[in-house]
Amino acid sequence: MANNFDWTRSFTVDFSLVTGLSGTAESSKRYLSKVAGMFYDDAAATELLKGGDPLIYEFYELGVPELPGDIAFGTSITYPGKVGREFYMTKGHFHTVLETAEVYFCLSGEGGMIFENPEGDVSFEEFKPGVSVYVPQRYAHRSVNTGSSPLVTFFAFRGDAGHDYGTIETKGYRKLVVEKASGGYELIDNPKWKAE
Amino acid sequence: MANNFDWTRSFTVDFSLVTGLSGTAESSKRYLSKVAGMFYDDAAATELLKGGDPLIYEFYELGVPELPGDIAFGTSITYPGKVGREFYMTKGHFHTVLETAEVYFCLSGEGGMIFENPEGDVSFEEFKPGVSVYVPQRYAHRSVNTGSSPLVTFFAFRGDAGHDYGTIETKGYRKLVVEKASGGYELIDNPKWKAE
Numbered sequence: 001m002a003n004n005f006d007w008t009r010s011f012t013v014d015f016s017l018v019t020g021l022s023g024t025a026e027s028s029k030r031y032l033s034k035v036a037g038m039f040y041d042d043a044a045a046t047e048l049l050k051g052g053d054p055l056i057y058e059f060y061e062l063g064v065p066e067l068p069g070d071i072a073f074g075t076s077i078t079y080p081g082k083v084g085r086e087f088y089m090t091k092g093h094f095h096t097v098l099e100t101a102e103v104y105f106c107l108s109g110e111g112g113m114i115f116e117n118p119e120g121d122v123s124f125e126e127f128k129p130g131v132s133v134y135v136p137q138r139y140a141h142r143s144v145n146t147g148s149s150p151l152v153t154f155f156a157f158r159g160d161a162g163h164d165y166g167t168i169e170t171k172g173y174r175k176l177v178v179e180k181a182s183g184g185y186e187l188i189d190n191p192k193w194k195a196e
Numbered sequence: 197m198a199n200n201f202d203w204t205r206s207f208t209v210d211f212s213l214v215t216g217l218s219g220t221a222e223s224s225k226r227y228l229s230k231v232a233g234m235f236y237d238d239a240a241a242t243e244l245l246k247g248g249d250p251l252i253y254e255f256y257e258l259g260v261p262e263l264p265g266d267i268a269f270g271t272s273i274t275y276p277g278k279v280g281r282e283f284y285m286t287k288g289h290f291h292t293v294l295e296t297a298e299v300y301f302c303l304s305g306e307g308g309m310i311f312e313n314p315e316g317d318v319s320f321e322e323f324k325p326g327v328s329v330y331v332p333q334r335y336a337h338r339s340v341n342t343g344s345s346p347l348v349t350f351f352a353f354r355g356d357a358g359h360d361y362g363t364i365e366t367k368g369y370r371k372l373v374v375e376k377a378s379g380g381y382e383l384i385d386n387p388k389w390k391a392e
């Protein structure tokens with residue numbers, strides 16, 4: 001499968017409302033070995049990798065033209081699981097065109113999205129099926145699965161927005177989402193976070 | 197309920213995955229009496245209105261800032277029914293900023309979307325649950341419910357795209373979607389369509 005579409009005419013892409021997976025388009029997959037450094041507990045990540053290389057999340061890049069008039073869209077699937085106390089999550093990103101927003105619509109599963117702008121303002125919104133979450137301009141955003149089934153969302157953003165992973169990879173997020181000893185989740189300061 | 201959101205910070209809006217309706221936001225409703233002229237069979241519309249004023253469709257306008265960096269989103273619900281042979285549908289629109297795209301994601305029901313650009317190129321895509329339909333730049337687009345339950349879609353487009361209903365109201369669409377005598381649907385030329 002290759003994701004080749006003519007964006008100057010109408011077309012369709014199918015996605016399962018339950019799994020988020022497409023029968024016709026090809027996803028991008030992120031396995032633990034490639035994203036282990038984003039979790040704070042290095043020892044737990046190393047231990048997990050001894051038993052295999054779990055798929056942490058996958059999403060669809062459909063090849064939208066990088067034009068301000070086009071709209072990128074697809075699904076994102078974050079699998080259930082933890083690295084130590086920390087829930088599986090996406091790498092998260094700023095948009096390269098920082099002043100562009102995005103919307104996520106939750107189809108299945110539960111969890112949340114954590115937000116952070118360059119000035120350090122942080123917020124968190126909960127996902128459950130039917131909840132749309134607005135990503136304002138200028139906010140990095142990351143999906144976190146706090147449940148026991150895949151967290152499936154449909155997303156849309158401007159075609160030229162781009163993804164800036166580098167800033168987040170270097171500095172990390174200020175806050176992490178971990179399991180509470182009593183069950184459920186809580187946000188804690190990221191011990192790996194670097195101020196500059 | 198009023199749709200007042202601060203688009204500079206994250207927020208959520210809930211929508212039912214089955215009905216498309218929100219428990220927290222207010223929809224805009226289009227009853228037959230306000231949109232009867234878009235159906236080709238005036239006698240059938242008049243007859244229907246004698247029995248009441250059915251809700252043809254509703255959708256959410258959440259008050260997005262009209263900025264190119266923001267993303268408008270919400271659900272659109274087109275109810276099942278016919279005016280004569282013609283299936284219930286939305287009024288449809290061009291974007292005022294013609295070079296802006298949109299995406300629709302079908303959550304429930306069945307039907308399709310009909311497309312037409314200013315040069316007269318027409319296309320049609322089928323909706324069923326899980327199908328995303330891409331609206332390319334420069335294409336007017338209208339949802340049509342060819343099934344027996346509400347057609348529910350989630351949509352997203354650029355905040356400043358705007359809606360140009362006037363062109364379509366004056367000229368109509370070149371093609372209409374009607375019930376076939378043998379069941380199912382077919383596209384026919386719009387007898388009301390005006391070339392200029």
